[in-house]
Amino acid sequence: MPKNLNPVRGAHTHTPSRRTVLKGLGAAAAATAVGPSLKARAGDAVNLNIMLTNIPWTDAISSTIAEAYNAHTGGRVTITGEQMPYEAHYEKIILELSSGSSTFDIVTSDTIWIRQLVNNNWVTGLEPMKAKDPSLPDLNWKDFLDGPYLFSTFNGQRWAIHATQSTPVFVYRKDLLEQAGIEPPPLWNWDQYLDAAKKLTKNGVSGTAMLLGGQDACMGDWMFRVMGYDPNPPGNDFLLNDDNEPIFNENDRGVRAIERMKEILPYCPQGVFNFDYPDGPPLMQEGQAALVVHWLDMWPGLDDPSISKFAGKFGYTVSPTDNVSQHMVAGWGMFINAFSEHQREAYEFLAWMLEGPAYQMFREAGETTLIYKPDLASPEVKAQIPLLSVYDDINRLGTTYTAFPPYKVTNAAEVQRLVYEEVIAAVAGDKTPQAAMRDAEDRVVKAMRG
């Protein structure tokens, strides 16, 4: 290229020679080749990069917890995090781990995806690591609720630590129930819920609401009803049996759950078919709905007067049921990426987290789905987070835990989507509930070919 071809590029621009470019590329290639060994030899400064989602406890990971752990390790280990919106989180995990990427040392995951990732050998088991290397610190499991471990205990090993536990909570407006002369729950059945929704639909307030616009959110609405018909052994899955055959419509429970959803549609806000998780809190904070049943982690801030018009007027209890009192659990776990170059450091970080203070930082960041038992037993914490009173009702009523499905299969997101499409078609009136359940069973059988 003639040197004076582009004189307007400025004094600080020059065209590098071909030799210079080749030298640069050679240096970069050499640095890439020797980089990992240099890093291994240095052995002191390590950065743990964590894939996070956009909820309060993950804010704590990349701020207060990162600072505390950095101080704990004398500055040796730094923590960085990258937050994904919930809708993109699963995609990100699959794209990263299926390509063997070591970008993230620790990955946070919704509970229903963990088994798939373990099955694909993308997770380094915590207990196997400890068994191989006894010098690693012990993991303290005893101070935490067991519920979430339904999802990540597999082949007798624990593969993840859990950060949160969510469970369905029946949120109701105490003042509206009182004005309508309705005796507050617990423990209601769905007929009582329907009656109350009818009575409370007035003066611009909808009696109830559902979140039918999101796959996971709508599956919650449906499963909260399905789980009330038949007892389910802990660790089992309402969608699939041990042979991965569909069982969600055994004894017509799937159909009945859809009918339960349809009967409250007239008492829901107009936007009900488009509501997803982010739409839930404003429904109650703005006083649009009087009764809602949804996951515990949806409701931080309901009692905060700075964002909620009706702070202090909410009551919380267990979900209504028709037959048996069971509670689903779900939540978020953290596991070590099998491709991470810092497995030991990642293990040490998770072990440190299980010592407890990190979970207190989750709470301080605004997380409500606590699993740290000392927090849950603390009257101050309970007073601070009235939502947690749901656990008192669970304990008092002897409600049993069951895991939110489908979590045992390697295509959980796909199976959930297929069932969701059929449930929503039936709720929208495009199909009868019976036809929708038959179609859902057929589609799930076809999807279960792995």
Add this chain to the structure above:
Amino acid sequence: MLAPTFIVLTAVGIYPLGYSLWISFNDYHPSNPSFPQGFIWFENYLTAFLDGQARHALGLTAIFTVSSVGASLVIGFALALLFNQRLPGLAIARTLILIPMLVTPIAVGITWRIMFNPDLGVINYLLGLIGIPSQGWLASMNQSLLSVIVVDVWQWTPFMFLILFAGVRSLPRSPFESAAIDGASRAKIFFLVTLPMMRPVILLAVLLRAVDSVRTFDQIFMMTRGGPNQTTDLVSLYLQRVNFKFFDIGYGAALSWLFLILLMAAVIAFIRYSGFLRSAAEKEAR
């Protein structure tokens, strides 16, 4: 001298296309290594022909594209004619009118999702002020497709306007002066002079806009995720789900190729039967 160009073009253009074609003949599930994987000949393509959801998505995409392009053509043309007048303030308005086109589709989706909220959104509030009852919009099975078309028209009419306005400004004045001397009415001038002379520009604008419209994804994903009950599940959203929810990459690639072939066929048919090339040649000759 051609070698570097050839290598770059192959690397960035032809290789990914070839690879996706190869993938489309495979059963490939990166999310489930335990699933059957490998070469399966035309099975993905046969599945696509039997896939009712794909046909549903294709039908919705056709409705969406025809409606959106048609509406933005009419509005864009009307605006182009309006802005061709000598009126005060039009220069500023002409700049302002381009703003929707400059907003990122994700922001457009979020904003309209909030505005369309049946219970808290500003649109129902304003309608309520003039006595129109609250509508479901994105949450309604009957109105969701119309709502996403309205948003697409809102965002891309400025693009249509821009092309058509440039066309209107470039029209020679003499045919209009002759028509005026002959006493032709405004409607006659429009239908017998303006439209025929604008034909190549209109066809170009429609072609560009239609190709862009069939690929619409971002704002609809933000507004409805293809719902409610799949009433806005266009091909692009279905492809995203097959590829990134089901991670059925082989099938997703086959669907993409079939869709590409259909789109190319539609474009070729449009160019051939609309007289696009002839009109362009005539314009060039003028």
